[in-house]
Amino acid sequence: MELVREHKPDLAIIDLRLGRKAGLDNSGLDLVKQIKKEAPAVKIALCSGYLSVTTTEAGVRAGADIVVFKPITFDEIRRRIAGEPEAIPPPEEVPTLARAEWEHISRVLADCNGNVSMAARRLGIYRSSLQRRLRKYAPQK
Numbered sequence: 001m002e003l004v005r006e007h008k009p010d011l012a013i014i015d016l017r018l019g020r021k022a023g024l025d026n027s028g029l030d031l032v033k034q035i036k037k038e039a040p041a042v043k044i045a046l047c048s049g050y051l052s053v054t055t056t057e058a059g060v061r062a063g064a065d066i067v068v069f070k071p072i073t074f075d076e077i078r079r080r081i082a083g084e085p086e087a088i089p090p091p092e093e094v095p096t097l098a099r100a101e102w103e104h105i106s107r108v109l110a111d112c113n114g115n116v117s118m119a120a121r122r123l124g125i126y127r128s129s130l131q132r133r134l135r136k137y138a139p140q141k
């Protein structure tokens with residue numbers, strides 16, 4: 001909120017899961033509500049790797065102009081805010097199944113603060129299987 005008050009941006013890109021350090025109890029929805037209350041002209045893009053219909057609806061009700069699934073580029077956010085048609089990525093930009101799996105494992109592991117046992121439980125696999133996958137290098141695309 002300090003940044004919004006000080007710099008008066010045109011666009012705020014907010015993650016759904018901010019973390020406890022932000023003082024908002026892990027929810028970007030609270031920040032969206034605050035920004036819309038104090039600076040209603042600011043366009044807000046709410047981003048998350050864990051969207052559902054319920055969280056998307058909550059984001060829109062909180063005041064987000066768009067709710068998008070990560071990963072997303074800044075250009076794509078800009079296009080959606082401007083109401084331009086969605087750009088279809090060329091086939092070479094679509095990640096492989098191996099890359100998508102690696103990114104999902106990385107996200108879950110980050111959410112577990114690097115705790116391999118907890119991440120394995122959340123992924124529904126054995127700890128040794130997760131460790132074996134983590135020893136491999138990330139797929140290129």
